[in-house]
Amino acid sequence: SAVISQKPSRDICQRGTSLTIQCQVDSQVTMMFWYRQQPGQSLTLIATANQGSEATYESGFVIDKFPISRPNLTFSTLTVSNMSPEDSSIYLCSVEWGYTQYFGPGTRLTVL
Amino acid sequence: GDSVTQMEGPVTLSEEAFLTINCTYTATGYPSLFWYVQYPGEGLQLLLKATKADDKGSNKGFEATYRKETTSFHLEKGSVQVSDSAVYFCALVNTGNQFYFGTGTSLTVIP
Secondary structure, eight states: OOOEEEEOSEEEEOTTOOEEEEEEESSOOSEEEEEEEOTTOOEEEEEEEETTSOOEEOTTOOTTTSOEEEEETTEEEEEEOSOOGGGOEEEEEEEEETTEEEEOOOEEEEEO | OOEEEEOOOOEEEETTOOEEEOEEEEOSSOOEEEEEEEOTTSOEEEEEEEOSTTOEEEETTEEEEOBTTTTBOOEEESSOOGGGOEEEEEEEEOTTOOEEEOOOEEEEEEO
16 A cells, blocks of 8 residues: 655644645555545545656646646645635545555644 | 445443444445544555455454445444444455545444
8 A cells, every 4th residue: 555644744824825735645546536535524536646647637626826846756736826714624645556445634724 | 436335333342342334335346345433533554455355354353345236335343342432433445546435434332
């Protein structure tokens, strides 16, 4: 399995600011995924990030709001831009490894 | 399209009770099926998986059998503990490698 770390683990931010979340994997992986989990809800896929290409966003998510970088096969970042209280969620990064998804510990974001 | 339907919670059980969390799926072909667990304040952890019909996934006393005839993958444990209190997610992946997650079932085990 893959071991995934995320930074920061949690943050409290002011409305209108941006936060960049980092995801580091201990192995080289082709596909990395970013999910949002709103309070008490299931996971919603934001985008899929492949190294060397633009991220693919799901319906309802746009690059201007959630820019993603994927500079190499072990690292990705997700930025939550111009935040509002509705962006308060857990943001999870995951990777596919052996036809299974493995998740990072998540970043708990609260926007005031 | 593919989807997962999970038993709604919350579920509250006494310690040592028997647990069943129902999960049914809709998918073309032969998906792989998963149960993930999310402990309070943590990310999702893979609990068990099954990749073909009649496979039984098991881990930490939990079991689930891939039933193609009933399109189900119910999670069971014979004797729950307080430490099993968490949210459980059923999921599937099909060709195309997109994962589909259920809505999650919250389990609370009381001493």
